[in-house]
Amino acid sequence: MKVTGTAHMVGDHIDTDAIIPARFLVTTDTQVLGENCMEGLEAGWVKRVKKNDVIVAGENFGCGSSREHAPISILGAGIPVVVAKSFARIFYRNGFNMGLVLLEVGDDIDKIKDTDQIEVDTVNGEIRNLTTGAVITCSAVPPFMQEILDAGGLVDYAKRKLS
Amino acid sequence: MGQTLAEKILQRHTDQAITEAGQIVQCRVSMVLANYITGPLAMKSLKAMGEKPVFDKDKVALVCDHFTPNKDIDSAEQVKVVREFAEEMGVTHYYECGEVGVEHALLPEKGIVGPGDVVVGADSHTCTYGGLGAFATGMGSTDIGAAMALGETWFKVPPTIKVDITGTPGPFVGAKDYILNLIGRIGVAGALYKALEFSGEAVENLTVEGRMTMANMAIEAGGKVGLFSVDDKTLRYASAAGRSGDAALTPDADAVYERLVQINVTDMAPQVACPHLPENVKPVDETAGLKIHQSVIGSCTNGRIEDMREAAAILKGRKVDPKVRCIILPATPTIWKMCMKEGLMEIFMDAGCIVGPPTCGPCLGGHMGILAGGERTVATTNRNFRGRMGSLQSEVFLSGPAVAAASAIAGEIINPAKL
Numbered sequence: 223m224k225v226t227g228t229a230h231m232v233g234d235h236i237d238t239d240a241i242i243p244a245r246f247l248v249t250t251d252t253q254v255l256g257e258n259c260m261e262g263l264e265a266g267w268v269k270r271v272k273k274n275d276v277i278v279a280g281e282n283f284g285c286g287s288s289r290e291h292a293p294i295s296i297l298g299a300g301i302p303v304v305v306a307k308s309f310a311r312i313f314y315r316n317g318f319n320m321g322l323v324l325l326e327v328g329d330d331i332d333k334i335k336d337t338d339q340i341e342v343d344t345v346n347g348e349i350r351n352l353t354t355g356a357v358i359t360c361s362a363v364p365p366f367m368q369e370i371l372d373a374g375g376l377v378d379y380a381k382r383k384l385s
Numbered sequence: 386m387g388q389t390l391a392e393k394i395l396q397r398h399t400d401q402a403i404t405e406a407g408q409i410v411q412c413r414v415s416m417v418l419a420n421y422i423t424g425p426l427a428m429k430s431l432k433a434m435g436e437k438p439v440f441d442k443d444k445v446a447l448v449c450d451h452f453t454p455n456k457d458i459d460s461a462e463q464v465k466v467v468r469e470f471a472e473e474m475g476v477t478h479y480y481e482c483g484e485v486g487v488e489h490a491l492l493p494e495k496g497i498v499g500p501g502d503v504v505v506g507a508d509s510h511t512c513t514y515g516g517l518g519a520f521a522t523g524m525g526s527t528d529i530g531a532a533m534a535l536g537e538t539w540f541k542v543p544p545t546i547k548v549d550i551t552g553t554p555g556p557f558v559g560a561k562d563y564i565l566n567l568i569g570r571i572g573v574a575g576a577l578y579k580a581l582e583f584s585g586e587a588v589e590n591l592t593v594e595g596r597m598t599m600a601n602m603a604i605e606a607g608g609k610v611g612l613f614s615v616d617d618k619t620l621r622y623a624s625a626a627g628r629s630g631d632a633a634l635t636p637d638a639d640a641v642y643e644r645l646v647q648i649n650v651t652d653m654a655p656q657v658a659c660p661h662l663p664e665n666v667k668p669v670d671e672t673a674g675l676k677i678h679q680s681v682i683g684s685c686t687n688g689r690i691e692d693m694r695e696a697a698a699i700l701k702g703r704k705v706d707p708k709v710r711c712i713i714l715p716a717t718p719t720i721w722k723m724c725m726k727e728g729l730m731e732i733f734m735d736a737g738c739i740v741g742p743p744t745c746g747p748c749l750g751g752h753m754g755i756l757a758g759g760e761r762t763v764a765t766t767n768r769n770f771r772g773r774m775g776s777l778q779s780e781v782f783l784s785g786p787a788v789a790a791a792s793a794i795a796g797e798i799i800n801p802a803k804l
């Protein structure tokens with residue numbers, strides 16, 4: 223998958239209450255959750271997002287609760303990829319299971335600034351900053367997780383195992 | 386090469402030989418848990434996996450605890466989804482109505498989780514059961530849906546940080562202070578992807594409830610699990626909860642650890658985590674004098690009977706500041722009843738507290754104690770993220786029960802020793 227969009231910077235330790243506050247957890251509807259994405263960070267945050275934009279985050283993105291509503295709300299907002307210095311553990315698993323692509327880039331995160339235009343090539347693990355020309359390469363998806371992605375996500379992976 | 390507690394427990398549940406951290410292993414699960422926030426999504430995933438039944442109706446637990454009693458139509462609808470699923474699948478451990486308690490207090494109390502188990506739950510504080518020596522961790526709904534269908538899940542064997550806690554604590558210092566102190570030292574990502582393994586005399590001297598309070602907040606350091614050895618105390622707790630066949634469990638003497646953190650509790654003051662991250666930990670005196678509007682004593686971290694006793698010992702014969710809502714939520718019906726029998730309810734009511742039902746309620750900003758802009762609370766809960774308990778302009782300070790109770794009386798954050 224190749225995605226080109228605007229980078230939206232958020233800070234370190236963005237927690238799941240910031241991504242989608244508990245008061246919105248009374249639905250599992252992707253669109254409704256998407257309309258309230260990052261509402262716990264800043265009211266109306268999602269209004270700046272266009273389809274295929276990318277969240278660029280600091281350390282430990284997605285820490286806190288296990289709510290899958292968090293990756294769903296990001297996908298619902300039209301954001302297919304999150305690039306971060308690092309991810310929280312449960313969120314990392316959830317992202318893959320839901321089909322949200324997560325790229326961990328460590329200190330290279332400093333090569334992206336808010337509103338930069340970036341192009342993400344998820345297959346080759348390459349991020350191009352079209353505004354500055356900088357290129358970031360990141361490690362491939364671990365083999366076991368690739369197996370789940372290849373099956374089309376965890377739901378289809380389990381379906382195959384059960385049949 | 387010796388094994389850590391995490392490796393030892395996982396080894397019991399897999400046929401693969403566990404040799405090192407980082408290895409991916411497929412493990413059988415002892416119990417799979419969901420609540421009604423995460424449950425409906427797990428059920429949606431399970432259905433999409435091919436309309437199969439759960440792998441074992443006795444090994445799935447569904448607890449409707451978060452907004453209970455249902456706060457609005459939407460939450461009632463979600464409970465209904467879970468209830469109907471439980472009926473359809475014949476799930477044995479389904480809890481709602483007068484039987485429900487906060488999941489991580491309820492399941493250990495009923496013996497549904499215990500020593501040596503591998504437990505996965507669609508709730509991040511599933512790690513609480515590490516206090517009983519269970520490899521227990523939170524996952525998202527789809528992972529849980531798959532575990533409900535398959536009876537197994539995959540884990541990356543975590544590297545372990547050994548936390549050695551020594552010394553003898555002074556008054557008003559206990560399990561919550563130890564874990565807050567640790568999170569303050571290593572940070573909210575300090576144990577990211579890793580296991581915490583607790584040892585040392587101060588840990589051995591803790592009750593099993595205290596160990597669960599500590600294991601509960603492993604996730605606040607980013608940890609996968611927070612593990613304690615299984616000793617005589619654990620075995621007594623497990624057998625009182627109706628379990629049989631559990632055995633002692635300790636790490637091998639030559640187990641390999643990623644790092645060692647040493648904490649001495651002898652001169653430790655009661656600890657407080659300031660807004661808006663659990664790592665912003667200070668000795669209580671550095672936050673003393675801040676006016677509060679609310680104090681919450683409850684949750685899966687500190688809603689057990691010992692916590693109630695600790696709060697009652699402070700509140701006895703005193704009055705809560707009239708400008709403070711002091712909300713007490715015993716975490717399960719059994720704890721509620723013990724509070725009544727032991728006369729704690731009378732102490733709470735005489736002091737001017739508001740005693741509520743077993744519920745998560747305010748802990749996640751659900752209901753029964755939401756903060757307005759500019760309001761400040763002390764809470765025995767586990768997260769103080771911005772807006773966690775209400776308005777984005779409110780503040781949550783985390784503490785143990787003694788500080789929360791004392792602060793309710795003083796109307797400001799205070800060291801219980803100075804009350």
Ligand code: SF4
Pocket residue numbers: 451487488489508510684685686744745748749766767
């Ligand atoms: S008490 Fe709070 S942290 Fe514990 S399960 Fe309930 S909402 Fe989660």
